[in-house]
Amino acid sequence: MTADTLLDLARSLPDIEMDSSAAIRAAYGSDQGPVLEQMSPLAVLWARSVEEVQEILRWASRTGTTVVPRGAGTGVSGGAHATAGCIVLSLERMNRILEIRPDDELAVVEPGVINADLNKAAGEHGLMYAPDPASYRISTVGGNVATNAGGLRCAKYGVTRDSVLALDVVLADGTLVSTGHQTFKGVAGYDLTALFTGSEGTLGIVVGITVRLRYQPVKTCTVAGFFPDIESAAAGVLAVGRARVQPAIMELLDGPTMAALDAVHGSDLRSRGGALLLIQTDGYGAEAEAAVVRAALAALGGTVSLEDNEEALALVDLRRHSRGDAVHTEVRVGEDVAVPRSGLVTYIAELNRMAGRHQVRLKVVAHAGDGNVHPTFWVDAAEGSAGVERLDAALDESISVALAMGGTITGEHGVGQFKLRWLGQEQQAEVQELQRQIKSVFDPAGILNPGKAILP
Amino acid sequence: MTADTLLDLARSLPDIEMDSSAAIRAAYGSDQGPVLEQMSPLAVLWARSVEEVQEILRWASRTGTTVVPRGAGTGVSGGAHATAGCIVLSLERMNRILEIRPDDELAVVEPGVINADLNKAAGEHGLMYAPDPASYRISTVGGNVATNAGGLRCAKYGVTRDSVLALDVVLADGTLVSTGHQTFKGVAGYDLTALFTGSEGTLGIVVGITVRLRYQPVKTCTVAGFFPDIESAAAGVLAVGRARVQPAIMELLDGPTMAALDAVHGSDLRSRGGALLLIQTDGYGAEAEAAVVRAALAALGGTVSLEDNEEALALVDLRRHSRGDAVHTEVRVGEDVAVPRSGLVTYIAELNRMAGRHQVRLKVVAHAGDGNVHPTFWVDAAEGSAGVERLDAALDESISVALAMGGTITGEHGVGQFKLRWLGQEQQAEVQELQRQIKSVFDPAGILNPGKAILP
Structure with a gap:
């Protein structure tokens, strides 16, 4: 056959x-x-x-x-x-930027356009495409739409869905449909654009994307707050919120993450503290906001430095690479839970407890402004199945604890195939059934990316 | 029966x-x-x-x-x-604010809570619920969700959908489902929360709403730019964009709107110019942004005043009331189209041409930052059906011209029952059919708010 x-x-x-x-x-x-x-x-x-x-x-x-x-x-x-x-x-060959309309503050692209390429083209007009997953240099806008990708800047600018205005989508039977609008607002009919965004190619193939562009900030300030431990760093997240500053970027790195970055990149992060809160403010208020952030973090005992531009960019860049490369001597799994912001400290403490209990290694980074936590658990590959079993147990526990706190199994990576095993813990049976029926509307024969995104 | x-x-x-x-x-x-x-x-x-x-x-x-x-x-x-x-x-009796969680920056409310009441309660924690339709003092959050309501502040803070994190919804058969997440980000499964938002009660009855709250701005500045005509005022919208300032509010009022406000409220707007661009900046950068806005508008020949706080609030308040009360001697219809931002000047000029051609009266306000235009057309009731026919012709033309410019028939009010007559001009047949099938998934017997939102 x-x-x-x-x-x-x-x-x-x-x-x-x-x-x-x-x-x-x-x-x-x-x-x-x-x-x-x-x-x-x-x-x-x-x-x-x-x-x-x-x-x-x-x-x-x-x-x-x-x-x-x-x-x-x-x-x-x-x-x-x-x-x-x-x-x-x-879709990688469909990589043309079809239009950039500066005064309309939007762009129309094919799905295979690399996120960074769109940003470069928009930058020539003083604009940017805000969603910036860590993979932005290599990932496509179409892929970002498929997963409703997040990123660092979405603390302030929102996730992919918040920037997608319209989509052209080919349905399972080859029908081409256009959803959404070329305007910032539009409420005619059900929001199919949002429905396709994050549907992981299970409802249709996105072949054209109209995105809203934002203003490149006139000024950016980066504040690095080094703290003795992750608890005090996480407390800084709430302190900045209470000071009513909305950072563009607010990243939290734990000690093991800093050590891992030092090992690979020759930086000296770990010697400066046990946890790092990396905050970027932007726009006309960037300096005023950075001053408020510095004061808030210093009051919590952080060693706060306003980085100059080169150091700042290097630090943010380091963060973007903190997932690390695959190492063949280790079995690693990175997670993507999100919890309500006030639960950050508790959740990260729980993660460390789990790592100890299951004897697995752990490092944690978080898009802390969004409560989106990326723990990476790993064991030595040499341990074989015994190690993998402990790893799985830790992963399962990290999910159930997050859900018990009102969290989600995936903040920005998508369910894909790998997280299906946990989806039933988050979604009630009736919601699962609605999703299956929606899938049937768009793809009755079930030929589009089966076994992904929703439970069978 | x-x-x-x-x-x-x-x-x-x-x-x-x-x-x-x-x-x-x-x-x-x-x-x-x-x-x-x-x-x-x-x-x-x-x-x-x-x-x-x-x-x-x-x-x-x-x-x-x-x-x-x-x-x-x-x-x-x-x-x-x-x-x-x-x-x-x-749902008006289900009006309890169930939770405000300041550190999580969210609130959980019943659908009948008045928008302004939620804002008052959030304000006690230095937070706000951003979507602010002109009706915010009397409309409910549930109604705002049903229409995916916009408002003045959504130029910066987004529309209702951008603030809704999770929904509890009763389906046609009485089943209660929960969608979304109590976290800022979450991509588990299809985005049913976005699908329900703006569905006008045709897919289910929203009975619980979790919304994201934003920071109350530490500072607000209001700039009023009076221009000789609507063209130069609309050009100010693009100039502010090119200066990379994202105002919280950017409203455009034409001469007839100013005259109408003067007549009702005793203000003196019309004597100060032929069109008004009313801009509010907020946050830590508010003053710096307001300075940039003033310079940009002055360069276009606007008479620019930085209003003191009381005058500023009064002006914004006036704008919120610019739809005016129904007058029994007139037949009035307010519209809600949106066009790409760069088309504002052209579109408003077209509206005035239409008004002349069809001999109907016209005034225009716009959420100019979003390209969302609210023309109000009217004729004397004494004219009878002849007047109504001319009114309808003007309305139809205002829609087809907006669509030809890449616009939408409804930026924020919803299709409801009244705009069904134009929906087929915006939505291709295949999209209409998908919407009907989605409706069937949620409400197979068609008992929920029939004849609204989607074409039969």
């Missing part, structure tokens, strides 16, 4: 660029999320236009072939992992 | 407060939107708890009775107009 399908594919879509070599199928078989079962697509297809995406989906519908859409493959929840018998539809 | 249904209602729900007197049925038969055909509900029911809403919907499902939910009835698109054989379900 596989060979038949492949033959049919090649003959039916003679003009579509595709590759079914083992190397390509392996390279496009997974994203950066944990792999539960390594699968390989039948073939990888690269669409270059909306029409090609429509052709591919018409073929997939006709043959009942499942389609896994893919941007840059930088997701960390397995939303772009291949599934049995699928084709991978790469 | 009506009498039977009423009898069944009274017997089946003995503990629910209800009234079927002619006076109450008339009072609750319409909201503030234009009435196409005056209908009267069988009865008005006031729910006092989630359980009562569930009971009512179970009864409605069993008997096939349609339900029109209603907050304060301040909507202007007829979203709460009674339809044939319906009951009106008023």
